Amino acid sequence: xxxxxxxxxxxxxxxxxxxxxxxxxxxxxxxxxxxxxxxxxxxxxxxxxxxxxxxxxxxxxxxxxxxxxxxxxxxxxxxxxxxxxxxxxxxxxxxxxxxxxxxxxxxxxxxxxxxxxxxxxxxxxxxxxxxxxxxxxxxxxxxxxxxxxxxxxxxxxxxxxxxxxxxxxxxxxxxxxxxxxxxxxxxxxxxxxxxxxxxxxxxxxxxxxxxxxxxxxxxxxxxxxxxxxxxx
Ligand code: SAM
Numbered sequence: 269x270x271x272x273x274x275x276x277x278x279x280x281x282x283x284x285x286x287x288x289x290x291x292x293x294x295x296x297x298x299x300x301x302x303x304x305x306x307x308x309x310x311x312x313x314x315x316x317x318x319x320x321x322x323x324x325x326x327x328x329x330x331x332x333x334x335x336x337x338x339x340x341x342x343x344x345x346x347x348x349x350x351x352x353x354x355x356x357x358x359x360x361x362x363x364x365x366x367x368x369x370x371x372x373x374x375x376x377x378x379x380x381x382x383x384x385x386x387x388x389x390x391x392x393x394x395x396x397x398x399x400x401x402x403x404x405x406x407x408x409x410x411x412x413x414x415x416x417x418x419x420x421x422x423x424x425x426x427x428x429x430x431x432x433x434x435x436x437x438x439x440x441x442x443x444x445x446x447x448x449x450x451x452x453x454x455x456x457x458x459x460x461x462x463x464x465x466x467x468x469x470x471x472x473x474x475x476x477x478x479x480x481x482x483x484x485x486x487x488x489x490x491x492x493x494x495x496x497x498x499x500x
Contacts (some may be wrong), residue, residue: 270299270373272341273415274334276316276380278302280412289420292429299373301341301417308336317381326382334377334388341375345419348396353414354383355407359402360418362441364401368418369425376418378411383465445483446495452485 281302283291292298299495306314310333317327342348351374358364359459366375375396377384389398403414424430440450455466469481488498 269297269369269371269423270301270345271419271423272301272303272336272344272375273419274303274305274341274374275410275412275415276305277378277410277412278304280410281415283416284419288429289423292423292426293429295347297426297428300422303337303341305333305337308333308340309340320382325381328382329379329384330442331385331388331391334384335391338377338388338392342396343393345373345375345396347372348388348392350392350398351376351395352379353377353403353411353418353484354379354400355402356403357402358402360414360421362421362439363443364399365418366425366443368422374422376411376415376417379451380410384483404424418463418480427480440486445479446486449486449490450494450497452482452489467488 275281280493281300284300284302285293289298292302299456305316309315316329316333318330320326320328336482338350342350349368349371353376377388389400392398401414401418403417408414425436427433428496430436436488437444438451440446441448455470459466459471469477487498
């Protein structure tokens with residue numbers, strides 16, 4: 269999979285050299301390229317922002333540097349997907365991550381300030397699938413944290429990235445047994461720690477009972493933490 273990330277803070281994406289994503293890159297499963305938006309500016313100050321039309325606080329990212337950077341990068345994607353992190357986008361979910369993990373690649377445009385001039389999304393809607401996505405109902409300072417989250421969620425679903433693929437299919441929200449549910453509690457050795465014991469059923473070796481217990485725990489936790497999921 270090829271992933272291009274455009275940002276004014278390329279160093280923010282350094283963690284993509286670590287852990288599972290870093291290993292997948294070393295193995296050639298993933299080709300991640302980080303681009304500095306300021307390389308697509310042509311003034312002495314490498315300006316990427318300006319005052320908002322209509323007034324108001326903050327600055328807005330100008331369309332010209334985005335146009336130049338995106339023209340160059342999207343041309344290298346045969347089936348382009350342009351992801352624009354924004355609090356006003358559709359929720360980024362496991363279902364979206366699963367769909368995107370089957371694509372050949374994506375381009376992520378990291379906004380800063382009050383966001384990117386809206387004409388940029390309009391411009392590319394004709395030649396790419398443009399998807400504004402939100403990590404949640406809160407406001408970050410920039411799209412880089414969202415890009416890190418999206419890349420990690422998507423790429424761990426690609427075959428070969430996570431060592432034991434069953435650990436992905438058993439996760440919260442995974443299609444199948446866990447669809448619409450969050451995972452229940454998990455335990456490891458020792459069987460007793462500071463007076464807290466591991467539930468007997470997990471030590472029983474009875475796979476049927478263990479599966480039923482895990483399902484019941486997942487439903488219970490979903491009801492307690494995410495009741496709106498059960499309503500669906
Ligand atoms: N004025 C914008 C609004 O109220 O919707 C907020 C802009 S925010 C300060 C700057 C950038 O951070 C956004 O362009 C986006 O890239 C990123 N961002 C902030 N919150 C986000 C979220 N919940 N999900 C995804 N991206 C987010």
